[in-house]
Amino acid sequence: MKRALGIAIALGLAATPALAQKVTIDYAHDFSFADVKTFSYVDNEESKAQNPMMHDRIVSMIKARLIAGGLTEATADPDVYITYHLTTEEQTTYSTTSFGYGGYWGGWGGWGYGPSMASSTTMAHNYVEGTLIFDLYDAAEKKMVWRGTGTVTVKDAPEKQVKQVESIIEKLGKKWHKIIAGKGK
DSSP states (O other): OHHHHHHHHHHHHHHGGGGSOEEEEEEOTTSOGGGOOEEEEOOOTTOOOSSHHHHHHHHHHHHHHHHHTTOEEOSSSOSEEEEEEEEEEEEEEEEEEEEEEEEEEEETTEEEEEEEEEEEEEEEEEEEEEEEEEEEEETTTTEEEEEEEEEEEOOSSHHHHHHHHHHHHHHHHHHHHHHHTTOOO
8 A cells, every 4th residue: 555655646746847837038148137227018919818817917917027126117218128928738748557466476485476467547637838938129229138938837727827927927037136136047
């Protein structure tokens, strides 16, 4: 029984990396991020979440984080433009559990072979992987200077999705502050 429980726990832990949140950035190393004081949010074709309420929440969270980070929202002539893209993809993982006994055995008279029974069950686990991408463009040069991405296993409940977006934005904000401080990613 302990062995079966141990196998079940090990399989559960093996599936855990698919649930982890991954956040990465890339940026133009020659751009002076310390000089950025104003921003303007712009929509694009890919920045519309399927749920219009979620789109509004994401835009509000972006603006709130930038303002909290010391930037000012500009209606004209900003230093940078920011937008987001959202992609989702269905993924499948497989897990197999086996249970069995019998087979070769060692006895008083040497090795022998006895009856054995075993069974295996493979289960498919479907989930949606979502990637939220933030792009920052230099308004003067009209070129991308920063990209932040966050990838998660999308939760079903909208309130949990909001928490996932908040977490991505928070982690990307920390990376932004490291760049401004001259400490890289």
